[in-house]
Amino acid sequence: MKKNYNYYKNICNLINKNYILLLCNFNNIKNIILKYLKKNINCKFLHCNNIFIYKYFNIKIKQNINIVILKYNDIKFENILKEIYYYLNISPIYYIKKNLILNNLPLNILNLSKINLISKLIEIIKNNLLNFIKILKKI
Numbered sequence: 001m002k003k004n005y006n007y008y009k010n011i012c013n014l015i016n017k018n019y020i021l022l023l024c025n026f027n028n029i030k031n032i033i034l035k036y037l038k039k040n041i042n043c044k045f046l047h048c049n050n051i052f053i054y055k056y057f058n059i060k061i062k063q064n065i066n067i068v069i070l071k072y073n074d075i076k077f078e079n080i081l082k083e084i085y086y087y088l089n090i091s092p093i094y095y096i097k098k099n100l101i102l103n104n105l106p107l108n109i110l111n112l113s114k115i116n117l118i119s120k121l122i123e124i125i126k127n128n129l130l131n132f133i134k135i136l137k138k139i
Contacts, residue, residue, distance in 0.1 A: 015096065015097070016098065018098070019069055023065050023068075024068060024090055025090065026090075033088065037088075041084075042070075043069060044069040
C-alpha cells in the first residue's frame with residue numbers, strides 16, 4: 001500500500017514540475033519498438049495499474065495502461081507526439097498537464113498544433129458549461 005502511495009505522490013510531483021503525462025495502451029506493441037523509442041525520445045515509460053492515480057485524475061479505465069512522462073516544451077512535445085503516433089500507430093488515451101486533463105486527443109499527423117489542442121479544450125469547457133446549466137435548470 002505504501003509503495004502505491006509513493007508512486008502516486010511521485011507522479012503528482014512530476015505534474016507540478018511542468019511535466020506532461022500521456023496515458024497510452026501499449027499492450028499490443030512489441031518491446032523492440034518501445035526500446036527504440038526510449039533511446040531516441042527523451043521521455044520515460046512507466047507501466048501503471050495504480051488505483052490512486054486513476055482516482056486522483058478521475059479516470060475511468062479498467063485496463064492497465066502505460067504512462068509516458070515528458071518535460072513540457074512546445075516544439076519537442078509536438079515532435080514526440082508525432083513520433084509516437086508514427087511508430088506505434090496509437091494516440092494517447094489521456095493527456096494530463098498541471099491543471100488540464102484531456103480525453104481522446106485530436107491527433108492528426110498533418111495538422112497537429114496548438115489550435116487543435118485549444119479547440120479541444122474549448123469544446124470540453126463548452127460541454128461542461130452546458131451540463132452545469134442543465135443541472136441548474138433542474139434545481
